[in-house]
Amino acid sequence: MTYPNRTVTLILVLLIASIFFETYESRVHKSIKRNELIENFKRLFAPTSEKSFTTWFGNVITPQYIFRPNSLDDLKDIVKNAKINGKKIRCAGRGHSWTSLSNTKDYLVIVNNLSNVTEVTKTDTYGWTITALAGTQIKTMEQALLKNNPPLAFKTMPAPDFFSASGIIAVAAHGGVTAAPSASDLVVKLQMVSGDGELQEFSNEKDPVEFNAAKLNLGEF
Numbered sequence: 001m002t003y004p005n006r007t008v009t010l011i012l013v014l015l016i017a018s019i020f021f022e023t024y025e026s027r028v029h030k031s032i033k034r035n036e037l038i039e040n041f042k043r044l045f046a047p048t049s050e051k052s053f054t055t056w057f058g059n060v061i062t063p064q065y066i067f068r069p070n071s072l073d074d075l076k077d078i079v080k081n082a083k084i085n086g087k088k089i090r091c092a093g094r095g096h097s098w099t100s101l102s103n104t105k106d107y108l109v110i111v112n113n114l115s116n117v118t119e120v121t122k123t124d125t126y127g128w129t130i131t132a133l134a135g136t137q138i139k140t141m142e143q144a145l146l147k148n149n150p151p152l153a154f155k156t157m158p159a160p161d162f163f164s165a166s167g168i169i170a171v172a173a174h175g176g177v178t179a180a181p182s183a184s185d186l187v188v189k190l191q192m193v194s195g196d197g198e199l200q201e202f203s204n205e206k207d208p209v210e211f212n213a214a215k216l217n218l219g220e221f
C-alpha cells in the first residue's frame with residue numbers, strides 16, 4: 001500500500017473524560033439509599049447488566065456498574081448519577097493499556113460506542129485536523145482521512161488499529177517512527193465532561209498547563 005504524502009499532523013478530539021468529584025459531594029449524598037439509586041436509573045441512562053470488564057492482560061475489573069454511553073447526553077446522565085450517589089468514574093476504551101488504569105470499585109464508563117469522525121477540515125492555525133469522538137478506533141479515523149480530498153494520513157500510530165482515540169491520547173501511545181510525535185502531542189483541542197456534568201474545552205490558547213494535563217491524563221484527570 002502506498003501512503004499519501006500529505007500528513008495530518010494534528011488531531012482534534014472530543015474526549016470524554018474520567019471525573020473526580022469533590023469529597024463534600026460524597027458526604028452530602030452518602031445517605032442516599034439503593035432504591036433511590038434505582039429510581040435514578042429509571043430517569044437517567046442505565047448501566048449494562050455486565051458484572052466485570054476484563055482487559056487484554058486479563059485484569060478483571062469489578063465496578064459497581066458498567067456503562068456504555070451512546071451519546072453525550074448519556075454521558076452527562078452518568079455523571080449526574082455519579083454525583084448524586086457520591087461515586088467516582090473511570091473510563092476504558094479497548095482495554096489494551098499495560099496496567100489497569102481503568103480499575104475502580106465505583107462506575108466504569110466504556111466509551112467504545114461513542115464512535116464517529118465528525119469533521120476533517122483544514123484550519124489556518126493547525127493545518128489539517130480531524131475531529132472524532134472518544135471511542136473512535138484508529139482505523140475509522142484513518143479511513144476518514146484516506147477518503148478526504150486530498151487523501152491524508154497520520155504521521156504514525158500504534159500498530160493495532162482498533163485502539164480508541166481517547167485510549168491512545170490518555171497514555172501518549174506512539175508508532176514505530178523515530179522522532180514522530182505521540183498521539184497526545186497530536187491533539188490541538190479536546191472536550192471533556194467534568195464532574196459538574198458540563199462539557200469543558202481544553203486547548204493551548206485557553207490554558208497550556210491545563211491542556212497538557214488533560215491530554216496525557218492516564219485516565220486520572
Ligand SMILES: Cc1cc2nc3c(=O)[nH]c(=O)nc-3n(C[C@H](O)[C@H](O)[C@H](O)COP(=O)(O)OP(=O)(O)OC[C@H]3O[C@@H](n4cnc5c(N)ncnc54)[C@H](O)[C@@H]3O)c2cc1C
Pocket residue numbers: 015016017018056090091092093094095096097098101102111134157158159160162163164165166167168170171172173174175217218219220
Ligand atoms: C497487543 C498490544 C499492542 C500494543 N501496541 C502499542 C504500540 O504500538 N504503541 C503504543 O504506544 N502502545 C501500544 N500498546 C499499548 C496501547 O496502545 C495503549 O495502552 C492504548 O491506550 C490502548 O488503547 P485502548 O483503547 O485499549 O485504551 P484503554 O486501555 O482502554 O485505556 C487507556 C487509558 O486511557 C484511559 N481512558 C480511555 N478512554 C478514556 C476517556 N474517554 N476519558 C478518559 N480516560 C480514558 C483509561 O482509563 C486508561 O487509563 C499495545 C498494547 C497491546 C496489548
Ligand SMILES: *[C@@H]1O[C@H](CO)[C@@H](O)[C@H](O)[C@H]1NC(C)=O
Pocket residue numbers: 048068069070113
Ligand atoms: C453499543 O453499540 C453496539 C453496536 O453499535 C450495540 O449493539 C449495543 O447495543 C450498544 N450498547 C449499548 C449499551 O447501547
Ligand SMILES: *[C@@H]1O[C@H](CO)[C@@H](O)[C@H](O)[C@H]1NC(C)=O
Pocket residue numbers: 116117118119
Ligand atoms: C457522525 O458525524 C456526522 C458529522 O457531524 C453526522 O452527520 C452523523 O450523523 C454522525 N453519525 C452518528 C452515527 O452519530
